[in-house]
Structure formats: C-alpha cells, structure tokens
C-alpha cells in the first residue's frame with residue numbers, strides 16, 4: 001500500500017539545519033497493521049507526514065498503491081490524500097470554531113451525502129473511537145485532552161479510508177480508553193484497512209503485526225510484537 | 229501547601245451543563261509528591277487548573293500556603309500564582325512567535341535579573357527536563373511533540389516555584405525521556421518543592437508518594453504507589 005524509497009528530509013531555518021530523516025526505506029503491505037517506535041525527536045512524525053502526503057521528502061520517493069506521488073501536483077496530491085488516507089495528528093488539529101460533529105464530518109464534505117447519512121457515519125465513527133454522543137454539539141476546547149484525541153480519531157476513520165495513519169493516538173488516554181481505540185484499529189484492520197501507528201506505548205505496539213524502530217532519522221530495525 | 233475544600237466546577241454553554249467536579253476535598257502537604265489518576269474526562273485537568281489558580285471553582289475554597297485564594301482579586305491571584313506555582317499544561321501552551329529560550333525565560337521576566345543570569349537558569353532548566361541546547365533558538369513548532377513537552381516542563385521549573393503542577397508531563401515521551409523527567413521531579417522534590425502530577429502512566433505514578441484516584445468529578449480513593 002505504501003512504499004517509502006530512500007527518503008531524506010531536511011529542515012532549514014536561518015543557520016539551523018536539521019536532518020530529520022536520513023535515508024529511510026520501508027514498505028507497508030496492503031492490509032497490514034504496523035507500529036513505529038523510537039526516541040522523541042527521532043523522526044517518526046516527519047516520516048508519517050511524508051507517508052500521509054502532508055509533506056514532501058527532500059530526496060527519495062513515496063508510492064501509494066503503486067502511484068508515484070512525487071509526480072502529482074499539489075492539487076492532485078490533496079485530492080488523492082483526501083480520498084485514500086485518514087490521519088490522526090499528534091496535536092489533534094481540531095477546528096475550534098466548528099462543533100465536534102462538524103469536525104468529524106469534515107472528510108465527508110466532498111462526498112455529496114445527505115445530511116442524515118453524514119451524521120450517521122460521524123456518530124458511528126465517534127462511538128468506535130470510544131467517544132460519547134453528548135460531545136457532538138460541543139466545541140473541541142470544551143472537551144478534555146483525551147476526549148479531543150478520540151474526536152481526532154473519529155475524524156480520521158469516518159470516511160473508511162484505505163490507509164489510517166495515527167500519530168500517538170493514545171498518548172492522552174487512560175488504559176481502558178486506549179484499549180477501546182486499539183480494539184477499533186484491530187477491527188478496521190480485519191476489514192481490510194491498512195494501519196500505521198506511531199506509539200511510545202509497548203502495550204499498544206504489541207497489538208500490531210510488526211514494529212519498525214527509528215533512531216536519529218534512520219530505520220534501525222524491526223521487532224516482532226510479543227502479545228501477552 | 230494546597231488545601232482544596234469541597235470544590236465544585238460546572239461548565240455551562242447553551243443548554244449544555246457539565247459538572248466537571250462534584251465536591252472534591254484534598255490536602256497536599258508541603259514537600260510531598262503526589263499523582264492524580266483517573267479515566268479520561270473524569271475532571272483531573274479541571275482540578276489541577278483550580279489548584280493552580282488558573283480557574284476558580286463554582287463552589288468551595290482553595291488555600292495555598294494558608295492563604296484563602298478566593299479572597300484575592302484577579303490581579304493578586306495572578307501575582308501570587310506567578311510567584312509560587314509552575315504549571316506544565318496538557319497541551320503545552322508554548323508561544324510560537326517566541327524562541328524556545330524566550331519561552332523558558334517567561335516566568336523570570338518580572339524578576340529583574342541580568343540577561344546572562346536569566347539565560348543560565350533557562351539552560352539549566354532545559355537540561356534538567358532532558359532537553360538539548362540546540363533547541364534554544366528554534367521556535368516551538370520546529371520541535372517534535374516530545375521536545376515541545378520538555379520545553380514546557382523547563383518553563384514550569386525555571387523559577388524554582390515552591391509548587392509544580394504537571395498535567396500529563398510524559399504523554400509524548402519515550403520511556404527513556406520520561407525517566408529523565410521523573411528523575412528531575414524526584415530531585416526537585418528532595419530539594420523541597422511540592423509536586424502534583426496528573427498521569428495515565430502507572431510507572432510514572434509509582435515514583436510519587438501517593439496516588440489520588442478521580443472518577444466522574446469525585447475523589448474515589450487513594451493508592452500507595454508500588455515501586456518495583
């Protein structure tokens with residue numbers, strides 16, 4: 001589903017030069033469920049953003065379902081991304097002036113669905129993420145950290161994208177809520193969705209099929225999960 | 229150091245009424261190191277914000293070092309808070325238009341220190357939080373999630389406040405970085421600082437002296453940490 005080929009990413013600002021990725025190659029097969037782990041600052045978010053077409057590599061290529069995404073224009077890239085990829089951001093990125101319901105429905109706007117149909121999908125996604133319908137008419141900043149995180153997850157899965165990329169989806173959740181989220185990812189994966197998840201939590205990583213280890217912008221190994 | 233007496237907090241918006249705290253009483257002795265744990269949405273952040281004088285309760289009182297904080301004007305409250313309390317926010321709340329150095333120095337501005345002296349304290353705080361001096365001239369949004377979290381921690385401890393309140397200080401950190409942060413909290417506590425920490429991580433909570441359990445806006449119990 002996703003092929004990352006010799007990807008480099010450098011950030012420059014003034015005299016500051018940071019090589020966030022230094023030649024990363026990996027391939028995520030369709031229908032797999034993989035985790036990415038590594039120290040803070042090692043390049044995980046940078047890698048996921050590039051896999052999710054939110055950012056372009058400085059060097060290297062990214063193929064999604066066989067398409068060489070570097071050949072796409074910015075506009076084609078956005079359309080491709082909206083259609084195929086659901087993204088859970090490390091900092092949620094919810095829109096504060098929209099309600100929770102409107103936030104979750106955002107990926108569905110371009111689909112020409114009837115209003116009730118869109119709402120039904122949104123409520124369904126929120127429940128799958130472990131959320132509560134009492135949140136629907138609230139604004140994101142009227143929710144707790146963990147509640148916002150679950151709204152962000154609902155928004156990422158509402159359109160049933162073929163690829164779900166999740167950056168630390170359980171960082172603000174207690175163990176019980178985290179388990180609901182992971183259970184949902186496992187179920188989506190059984191239905192055929194490809195899942196790539198960044199996590200610092202070994203218990204969460206152990207629910208995936210394979211763990212990629214990143215350090216200083218490089219892939220340094222893989223681990224077989226040890227479920228208990 | 230902190231006495232919370234029968235505190236209630238309600239949020240109203242339109243027809244929505246949420247009782248975030250329903251009669252919480254607790255007392256944190258000077259020099260102790262306590263954790264607060266509980267499900268997402270149970271009221272932990274609301275409680276910490278009230279303990280940190282960032283918010284006022286709907287009902288009930290809060291005493292800090294014997295002072296009845298409800299008798300203070302907003303201006304006196306802000307001054308009292310800036311002097312005594314360091315706060316690590318669940319969503320960091322760093323200022324994007326300032327550099328990392330300027331962000332960390334923010335609590336020191338009112339102290340009339342020489343510029344080199346202020347910088348030295350800031351660098352010291354950043355290293356204690358497990359940060360790196362290469363971050364100093366960057367902007368917060370040029371850092372990874374876990375790096376931003378450590379800058380937020382540095383800012384909270386730079387002024388050596390008598391009370392440190394930390395809301396999920398390790399949520400975005402790998403195990404090694406989290407241990408550096410907790411080690412620092414333990415050292416600050418040995419020097420006399422009172423620490424109150426919200427965490428979902430049992431390993432982190434087990435480093436404190438006592439764990440308060442919150443559920444649905446109520447204190448439901450305490451736990452003795454089981455260090456291994």
Ligand SMILES: Nc1ncnc2c1ncn2[C@@H]1O[C@H](COP(=O)(O)OP(=O)(O)OP(=O)(O)O)[C@@H](O)[C@H]1O
Pocket residue numbers: 141142143144145146147172173174239240241246247248266267268269270271272273274275318
């Ligand atoms: N500004 C607000 N307006 C309305 N309701 C709010 C507001 N802030 C918080 N709440 C509600 O108050 C309750 C407690 O929120 P709080 O942020 O204290 O939870 P928490 O225990 O910190 O959760 P988490 O572990 O997810 O961070 C939640 O149900 C939340 O939806």
Ligand SMILES: Nc1ncnc2c1ncn2[C@@H]1O[C@H](COP(=O)(O)OP(=O)(O)OP(=O)(O)O)[C@@H](O)[C@H]1O
Pocket residue numbers: 011012013018019020038039040041042043044045046047090369370371372373374375400401402
């Ligand atoms: N916009 C930017 N400008 C400059 N440097 C950046 C920028 N974004 C990220 N970096 C740097 O790139 C490196 C990798 O960052 P990244 O966010 O990918 O790390 P991460 O593995 O996700 O960390 P964490 O676990 O803390 O979230 C870090 O050293 C960071 O400081």
Ligand SMILES: [Mg+2]
Pocket residue numbers: 044045046090167372373374
């Ligand atoms: Mg990250």
Ligand SMILES: [Mg+2]
Pocket residue numbers: 144145146272273274318395
């Ligand atoms: Mg909270």
